[in-house]
Amino acid sequence: MNPIAHQPDSLPAPGPGALAQSEALVAQLRAELEAAGGWLPFDRYMERALYSPGFGYYSGGARKFGLRGDDGSDFVTAPELSPLFAPTLARPVAEALQASGTRNLLEFGAGTGKLAAGLVNALDELGVEFDSYSIVDLSGELRERQRETIEAAAPALAAKVRWLDALPEQFEGVVIGNEVLDAMPVKLFANLGGVWHERGVVWRDEAFAFEDRPVTRSGPADHALLAEIETFGENYVTETHDAARAFIRTVCTMLTRGAAFFIDYGFPQHEYYHAQRAQGTLMCHYRHRAHGDPFLYPGLQDITAHVEFTGIAEAGVEAGADLLGFTSQARFLMNAGITDALSSIDPTDTTRFLPAANAVQKLLSEAEMGELFKVIAFSRGLTETLKAFSSGDRSHTL
Ligand SMILES: C[S@@+](CC[C@H](N)C(=O)[O-])C[C@H]1O[C@@H](n2cnc3c(N)ncnc32)[C@H](O)[C@@H]1O
Numbered sequence: 196m197n198p199i200a201h202q203p204d205s206l207p208a209p210g211p212g213a214l215a216q217s218e219a220l221v222a223q224l225r226a227e228l229e230a231a232g233g234w235l236p237f238d239r240y241m242e243r244a245l246y247s248p249g250f251g252y253y254s255g256g257a258r259k260f261g262l263r264g265d266d267g268s269d270f271v272t273a274p275e276l277s278p279l280f281a282p283t284l285a286r287p288v289a290e291a292l293q294a295s296g297t298r299n300l301l302e303f304g305a306g307t308g309k310l311a312a313g314l315v316n317a318l319d320e321l322g323v324e325f326d327s328y329s330i331v332d333l334s335g336e337l338r339e340r341q342r343e344t345i346e347a348a349a350p351a352l353a354a355k356v357r358w359l360d361a362l363p364e365q366f367e368g369v370v371i372g373n374e375v376l377d378a379m380p381v382k383l384f385a386n387l388g389g390v391w392h393e394r395g396v397v398w399r400d401e402a403f404a405f406e407d408r409p410v411t412r413s414g415p416a417d418h419a420l421l422a423e424i425e426t427f428g429e430n431y432v433t434e435t436h437d438a439a440r441a442f443i444r445t446v447c448t449m450l451t452r453g454a455a456f457f458i459d460y461g462f463p464q465h466e467y468y469h470a471q472r473a474q475g476t477l478m479c480h481y482r483h484r485a486h487g488d489p490f491l492y493p494g495l496q497d498i499t500a501h502v503e504f505t506g507i508a509e510a511g512v513e514a515g516a517d518l519l520g521f522t523s524q525a526r527f528l529m530n531a532g533i534t535d536a537l538s539s540i541d542p543t544d545t546t547r548f549l550p551a552a553n554a555v556q557k558l559l560s561e562a563e564m565g566e567l568f569k570v571i572a573f574s575r576g577l578t579e580t581l582k583a584f585s586s587g588d589r590s591h592t593l
Pocket of ligand 1 (some may be wrong): 198253271272274275302304305306307331333334338373374375378379406442
């Protein structure tokens with residue numbers, strides 16, 4: 196059963212080309228569903244809806260990032276929102292490069308390329324030399340857009356930026372990922388009357404719909420985690436994050452010296468599996484409207500879930516990395532000097548200062564991104580902590 200009614204009438208309709216692309220993805224998904232016996236685990240549906248070559252949301256032609264729905268975009272991220280985000284993040288990145296004696300950077304899921312361009316320019320201004328800035332993205336389609344952004348905004352440094360098709364086995368340097376973990380497929384589970392069910396996808400009445408199947412001991416669920424989750428009430432729905440944990444294990448195994456920073460929305464485990472989130476955190480974004488229906492226009496809308504940071508921390512430590520810090524985005528950016536960066540803009544120059552101040556307010560405000568977004572960082576071979584985690588570190592809450 197799909198708990199959220201389709202609301203296509205209240206959302207702007209896609210154009211005919213986009214609809215045809217979505218219909219082609221639906222046909223592929225239906226064929227896969229049929230071959231699998233009529234039921235697909237939700238993480239597989241999400242993976243195909245986001246990353247099916249040529250048709251998925253990130254691997255197809257959707258505009259994705261932007262400030263407003265009328266430009267065809269669906270959501271805005273911190274590097275798009277504020278030009279001060281990248282130079283502020285550059286300070287802890289520079290500190291980690293210098294403390295580890297490394298000279299390479301690697302960004303996952305680089306979006307439009309704005310963060311990469313801002314980081315390389317800011318490192319240059321800080322006088323921090325580096326050899327390479329590599330980008331790894333599941334979205335090949337974004338590569339051209341990233342190259343254009345970087346060539347326009349950082350022409351002197353663009354030659355140091357490269358795109359990798361596969362991860363290196365070992366990496367010494369600093370890894371960055373902004374809003375990458377929330378874009379990884381999640382498994383859905385529903386506790387119905389005390390019994391855990393895995394929520395999967397079926398095709399019924401000419402549409403995709405949810406169908407719950409009791410979890411069996413031999414099934415692929417994380418039984419230890421499910422057993423620990425307190426289910427507040429009769430119908431508790433939540434997610435588990437196998438793909439994000441596996442990704443962090445891979446990154447922290449690859450990182451032989453340096454640090455890795457991941458910025459995203461989410462909570463530590465005790466806040467994640469909580470009465471306030473009895474319907475889980477799955478969320479879809481279409482033209483800057485958030486809603487809960489993952490079956491609307493497959494391939495044309497973003498599907499995300501909040502990050503469960505305790506599992507992320509455990510995965511990194513299991514892989515042998517040290518937890519360098521965990522704090523709110525507001526605390527991290529303030530420790531890293533975002534307010535100094537803002538005060539370097541002349542406040543009487545209102546056309547520059549006011550939008551910059553508004554954007555910084557969004558990044559820091561508790562009611563917007565400041566508290567919901569967190570920064571988690573891992574390290575190898577670093578003995579000192581970074582200024583960005585010098586106060587307000589919440590690693591003990593994980
Ligand atoms: C929400 S977007 C964020 C983009 C950008 N970092 C920003 O902040 O604007 C998520 C990005 O992560 C990428 N991504 C997801 N899983 C990935 C993985 N395993 N490796 C590399 N990129 C991945 C997606 O392709 C997408 O470009």
